[in-house]
Amino acid sequence: MFGTSRNNISPQLQKLIDILSKVQGLGPKSARRAVLQLLKKRDVLLAPLIDAMQAAHDEVCTCGICGNLDTSDPCAVCSNETRDHNVLCVIADVADLWAFERSGGFRGQYHVLGGLLNALDGISPSDLRIPQLIERIENGKINEVILALSATIDGQSTTHYLAEVLENKGVKVTRLSHGLPIGGELDHIDDGTLMAALKARREV
Ligand SMILES: [Zn+2]
Incomplete structure (x- = not known):
C-alpha cells in the first residue's frame, strides 16, 4: 500500500544494503544499486564475491612488522x-x-x-x-x-x-x-x- 512507512524490501536485502552503506565511499543509494547489480549477476558477480570475501576474511592478516x-x-x-x-x-x-x-x-x-x-x-x-x-x-x-x-x-x-x-x-x-x-x-x-x-x- 502507498503511504505506509514500510519499504517492502525483504529483511535479508535490507540487511545487505545496511551493511554495504557503512563502507566508506558508499551511501545507501550506492549500496542499493550495488545489491541490485549483484543479484542480477549472481553467477559472474555475487558468487565469486562471496568466495573472494571469505578468502580475504580467512587468509589476510596484518603484518606484525609494518602493518601491511x-x-x-x-x-x-x-x-x-x-x-x-x-x-x-x-x-x-x-x-x-x-x-x-x-x-x-x-x-x-x-x-x-x-x-x-x-x-x-x-x-x-x-x-x-x-x-x-x-x-x-x-x-x-x-x-x-x-x-x-x-x-x-x-x-x-x-x-x-x-x-x-x-x-x-x-x-x-x-x-x-x-x-x-x-x-x-x-x-x-x-x-x-x-x-x-x-x-x-x-x-x-
Ligand atoms: Zn610487513
Whole structure:
C-alpha cells in the first residue's frame, strides 16, 4: 500500500544494503544499486564475491612488522631481502602503500600508522602504530625515515609530531616535497607526482 512507512524490501536485502552503506565511499543509494547489480549477476558477480570475501576474511592478516595487509606475516614487502631495509617510509594507511607500490619507484620498507593524529576525534599517538615505529627505529638498522603523510591538517600535524619524536634517534628524517596538492590524500595522487615528491624529499 502507498503511504505506509514500510519499504517492502525483504529483511535479508535490507540487511545487505545496511551493511554495504557503512563502507566508506558508499551511501545507501550506492549500496542499493550495488545489491541490485549483484543479484542480477549472481553467477559472474555475487558468487565469486562471496568466495573472494571469505578468502580475504580467512587468509589476510596484518603484518606484525609494518602493518601491511597480506596473506603472510611478515608480509611480502618485509620479507623481501632484495629491498632496502635501511630506508623506512611512514604512511597513514595501506592504501598509501599500494600507491607507492603501483608507482614502482620505492624499494625500501614501510610503516603503516593506521591513521593520523586528530585531537578533535581523540586520536592520540598510542591509538596509532607510533610506539611500534619508535621501537622499530631503536632496534633496527634504519638510516632514513621518510614521513610520507598527506598535506592535510592532520597529515601535517602528524608529520610535525613524528619529526620531534624522532629528532634524537640517530636517523635522518625527511618528508615529501611540497609538490603535493594541499589537502591531497596520497592515494589520489598520480604516480608521477608521488614519485617526484619522493625524489625531491627534504630533511625535516
Ligand atoms: Zn610487513
